[in-house]
Amino acid sequence: DIQMTQSPSLLSASVGDRVTLSCKASQNIYKYLNWYQQKLGEAPKLLIYYTNSLQTGIPSRFSGSGSGTDFTLTISSLQPEDVATYYCYQYNSGYTFGAGTKLELK
Amino acid sequence: EVQLVESGGGLVQPGRSLKLSCAASGFTFSNYYMAWVRQAPKKGLEWVATISTSGSRTYYPDSVKGRFTISRDNAKSSLYLQMNSLKSEDTATYYCARHNGYDYWGQGVMVTVSS
Numbered sequence: 001d002i003q004m005t006q007s008p009s010l011l012s013a014s015v016g017d018r019v020t021l022s023c024k025a026s027q028n029i030y031k032y033l034n035w036y037q038q039k040l041g042e043a044p045k046l047l048i049y050y051t052n053s054l055q056t057g058i059p060s061r062f063s064g065s066g067s068g069t070d071f072t073l074t075i076s077s078l079q080p081e082d083v084a085t086y087y088c089y090q091y092n093s094g095y096t097f098g099a100g101t102k103l104e105l106k
Numbered sequence: 107e108v109q110l111v112e113s114g115g116g117l118v119q120p121g122r123s124l125k126l127s128c129a130a131s132g133f134t135f136s137n138y139y140m141a142w143v144r145q146a147p148k149k150g151l152e153w154v155a156t157i158s159t160s161g162s163r164t165y166y167p168d169s170v171k172g173r174f175t176i177s178r179d180n181a182k183s184s185l186y187l188q189m190n191s192l193k194s195e196d197t198a199t200y201y202c203a204r205h206n207g208y209d210y211w212g213q214g215v216m217v218t219v220s221s
Binding site: 034043045046049050055087089091094095100 | 201
């Protein structure tokens with residue numbers, strides 16, 4: 001089974017900061033990776049699919065990159081409404097979520 | 107507008123069964139694979155089951171294989187999850203989601219397995 005490791009588990013940042021979240025796969029998943037945002041008490045929301053494609057309606061400050069085993073979600077300028085937990089998810093072989101990165105305001 | 111509405115959750119004793127339902131609207135249900143994803147309290151997300159458009163193919167992780175059964179009724183635009191031999195570790199919020207990258211999710215339904 002493919003394992004997904006996200007880091008850090010908790011990230012504190014200030015409004016306006018550029019924020020980078022990491023996700024590593026235990027084996028090559030090519031670009032079969034999505035990112036989801038989950039705010040407290042809500043269902044997850046798809047942000048990025050196939051590593052770097054922005055889902056309709058998602059602000060352009062969100063972007064994704066990577067391939068193979070190393071992936072990154074970047075928020076170019078953190079906004080208060082971005083406080084949430086972010087999950088990566090691979091669908092190259094089976095379906096596996098990472099454990100999440102909780103993003104809070106400093 | 108795409109809507110997914112789960113129902114059927116509740117408190118159930120270990121070893122018993124429960125069936126969840128998900129009513130879909132706002133899209134052509136029969137054209138999409140569908141899935142169930144769960145989230146234990148204060149934990150991360152876990153894929154639970156996926157079903158093909160016709161229902162002829164189903165997929166499960168080892169953690170629920172043999173105990174859970176996903177099914178669908180395309181005429182009713184409905185998705186189901188039959189959960190048997192429930193364990194305490196099945197306690198979670200269960201979400202139904204369109205398997206197209208999980209681009210749409212329901213609001214979730216809570217299942218608590220406890221004596």
